[in-house]
Amino acid sequence: MGTSEQINILLLDDEPIVSKRLKPALERKGYYVESFIRSIDALTRFHEREFDLVITDLKMEGIDGMEFLTEVKKLKPQTEVIVITGFATMETAKESFQQGVLDFLAKPFKLKEMQDAVAKAVKRIQERKD
Amino acid sequence: MxxxxxxxxxxxxxxxxxxxxxxxxxxxxxxxxxxxxxxxxxxxxxxxxxxxxxxxxxxxxxxxxxxxxxxxxxxxxxxxxxxxxxxxxxxxxxxxxxxxxxxxxxxxxxxxxxxxxxxxxxxxxxxxxxxxxxxxxxxxxxxxxxxxxxxxxxxxKETKDPEQVVCCLDHDHVTQYSLEMINQLVTLYGAELKIVGISDSDSLKENIEQKMQQLLEYYNNLKLTPWLEVVDGATMPSFISKESQKNLVALWVGPTSFLNRFFPKKRISSFISDSPSSVLLLR
Incomplete structure (x- = not known):
């Protein structure tokens, strides 16, 4: 389990290869990361535990990413959200920001781009905690 | 991106x-x-x-x-x-x-x-x-x-939006990165997706069919139904030339690509130059 100083990240993408790539890269930066490939499992976990940051894909079976992030913001409005999407459209970008996401990354992206987006989120989280 | x-x-x-x-x-x-x-x-x-x-x-x-x-x-x-x-x-x-x-x-x-x-x-x-x-x-x-x-x-190229994105993928090196780039362009143009495998022998054909099946599963999981086609390597240049008349052709040209056999650099240059439609080179 993460310590109180550690930033807790929930990562949700139905393509296992995405979590396989991102999770270790974020853990190496010192973050505590839990990854999920099913949105229902991620949502159940979000109800159980506090996460500072959620990184979610949009196009998923069952509860899609937009529904998921809406629920996240409804339950814990202070949770920062980064959306990643392989099928970016003007509508999804616009709706994501209306829901209050911090960043929107279209795939493909390099690890550095994600790490920069996470660093920006962490800065905001820490400012709020201080 | x-x-x-x-x-x-x-x-x-x-x-x-x-x-x-x-x-x-x-x-x-x-x-x-x-x-x-x-x-x-x-x-x-x-x-x-x-x-x-x-x-x-x-x-x-x-x-x-x-x-x-x-x-x-x-x-x-x-x-x-x-x-x-x-x-x-x-x-x-x-x-x-x-x-x-x-x-x-x-x-x-x-x-x-x-x-x-x-x-x-x-x-x-x-x-x-x-x-x-x-x-x-x-x-x-x-x-x-x-x-x-x-x-x-x-x-x-200054042409109208493509009806299809035709992807010629190397069966050994279909990367997540390539698929993601293709997916964004398919979304951008609202185009159909056609995935083309290239064969030049019977043994290779089995590998390609296996890879095509995996790709089909990948897209089916995303609720998408791409067209699939296997083309003989010898007819590849004429196939590509025909497809490029109104479709966006995507070629995987990574350094270890099997497609380099059919599309060496010089041929890619001529293809880009002569293609009436846009061309995507994937790496």
Missing amino acids: KIIVAVDSNPYSGHVAHEVGKLAVNTWADITIMGVLSPLEDTAKARETLEQQLVKYRRIILDSYTSDSCPYNKDAVEQWEQTEDGYSMAATGGGLKQLQLVIAKGAAAQEILLYNQNSESDLIVISCDKDLGCSWQSGKVPMKVATEATCSVLVV
């Missing part, structure tokens, strides 16, 4: 700015619009003209946003500054994403490739004439960039 838009002073570069505008509206990518001054034409007048062109292309991209949700700083004023590594740059910051202008000095293709290498961009978008050949240094610049870049390159 990080995109470099390589432009020159020809009218097709205005078209490429419109195309990137559409891509930007969907993806909210970090974008660098890049022009290159030849040392022979590096006069104050030439520099000013290029600066004005880049500003104009930036405006075209910004004007693609019809609503108020634009990730770039629309009100930023382009302040040109000289960077330590020799670029003239207008970093119009203040937005959620970057839409910056860069002018390099030197040989165009080399400068674009070098900038890409240092900035680790995901895609270079470059344009050339829709008719046969290309005006940008007799086509040398787009061809060299397309064949030698380390990232994917989209060579845009």
Whole structure:
């Protein structure tokens, strides 16, 4: 389990290869990361535990990413959200920001781009905690 | 996603700015619009003209946003500054994403490739004439960039949106990165997706069929139904030529690609030059 100083990240993408790539890269930066490939499992976990940051894909079976992030913001409005999407459209970008996401990354992206987006989120989280 | 838009002073570069505008509206990518001054034409007048062109292309991209949700700083004023590594740059910051202008000095293709290498961009978008050949240094610049870049390159032609994105994938090296790039273009154009496997012997055919099945499963999981086709390697050039009449052709051209056998660099250059439609080279 993460310590109180550690930033807790929930990562949700139905393509296992995405979590396989991102999770270790974020853990190496010192973050505590839990990854999920099913949105229902991620949502159940979000109800159980506090996460500072959620990184979610949009196009998923069952509860899609937009529904998921809406629920996240409804339950814990202070949770920062980064959306990643392989099928970016003007509508999804616009709706994501209306829901209050911090960043929107279209795939493909390099690890550095994600790490920069996470660093920006962490800065905001820490400012709020201080 | 990080995109470099390589432009020159020809009218097709205005078209490429419109195309990137559409891509930007969907993806909210970090974008660098890049022009290159030849040392022979590096006069104050030439520099000013290029600066004005880049500003104009930036405006075209910004004007693609019809609503108020634009990730770039629309009100930023382009302040040109000289960077330590020799670029003239207008970093119009203040937005959620970057839409910056860069002018390099030197040989165009080399400068674009070098900038890409240092900035680790995901895609270079470059344009050339829709008719046969290309005006940008007799086509040398787009061809060299397309064949030698380390990232994917989209060579845009001034044609209507493609009906299909036809992807010729190396069955041994179908990367997640390539699929993601393809998926964004399929979404952008609202096009159908056709995945083409290439065979040249019976044993290979089994491998390809297995890989095609995996790809079909990947897309079915995403609730998409691509067309699948296996083409004999010997007929590949004529197949590609036919498909490029109205479709966007995507070729996987990584350094270890099996497709290099059918599409060596020289042939890719001719294909780009002769293709009436846009071409995507995946890496």
